[in-house]
C-alpha cells in the first residue's frame with residue numbers, strides 16, 4: 001500500500017493538472033471569442049466613426065459654401081443698393097469743369113476741323129437686324145485675360161455669341177485674343193484703356209484721350225473698328241455733368257454705349273459661382289432685352305466656373321445668345337440730356 005501512495009499521488013496530481021489545463025484552455029477559448037467579438041465591435045465602431053467624421057466634414061463644407069454664398073448675396077445686394085442710390089442722388093452739377101466743353105454743353109472739338117482725337121470715330125457696322133423672340137446678351141468686361149480663350153470655347157459649345165468690352169492697360173500680353181473674339185463672331189467693344197475712374201472722368205478730354213488709346217490698340221491688333229463702348233463702373237459713375245458731355249461727344253463720333261440690366265454680381269471677390277448662376281438665371285426671365293454684366297478679366301475664375309451652367313440653363317429655357325451691335329436696343333442709365 002505504501003508503495004502505491006506515490007503512484008496515487010502522481011495520478012491525482014496529473015488529474016488535477018489536466019483539469020486545470022482543461023479549465024484554462026476553456027477559459028482561453030472563451031476569452032479569445034470575446035476578444036474577437038470585441039475586436040469586430042471595435043472595427044464597426046471605427047467604421048461608424050469614420051462615416052460620422054465624413055458626414056461632419058461634408059456638413060462643415062456645405063455650411064462654409066452656404067456662408068460664402070450668403071456673403072456673396074449680401075455683396076450683390078449692396079451693389080444693387082448703390083446703383084439705386086446713384087439713380088436717386090441729387091445730381092448737382094459741377095460747373096468748374098476744365099475741358100473744352102462750352103457753356104452750351106458743346107465740346108470744342110466738335111465739327112471745328114481741329115479735332116485732337118482724329119482716330120476716334122466709329123464706323124457703321126451695317127449688320128442685319130437680329131430676329132427671334134427670346135434672347136439674352138452676355139457681356140464680358142475687363143479682359144482680355146488668360147480666361148478669355150476658355151470663355152470663347154464654352155460659348156462655341158452652345159453656339160453662343162457675346163460682347164467683350166476690353167481694357168488695354170495690363171492686358172497687352174493677351175492682345176492675340178482680340179482677333180479671336182472678332183473671328184469667332186463676337187462683338188469687340190471698348191471699356192477704356194486705363195479703367196481708372198479718377199483719370200477718365202476728370203473731363204471729356206481725359207475720357208477721349210484714354211478711349212483713343214484703347215481704340216488704336218484694338219484697331220492695330222485686329223483691323224476692326226469698334227463702335228460700342230461701356231463706361232467703367234457704368235454711366236452713373238463720374239459727375240453727371242461730365243458724363244453727359246462725354247455721351248454727347250462719343251455719340252457724335254458714332255459710338256453707342258451700353259450699361260446692363262442684369263448683374264452677375266461677379267465684380268466682387270466674395271461672389272461664388274453659385275451666386276453668379278442664381279443672380280443671372282433668376283433675373284433674366286424678368287427683364288426685357290436682358291444685357292448681362294459679367295467679367296473675363298484676370299482672377300474671375302468664379303465666372304468661368306459658373307458659365308457652363310449659365311449657358312446650359314438659359315439654352316434649355318430657349319434663349320438665343322446674341323452679341324450687341326448698333327441695331328441692339330441700348331440699355332443706358334444716363335442720357336446726354338438730363
Ligand SMILES: [Zn+2]
Nearest residue numbers: 141142232233
Ligand atoms: Zn470694368
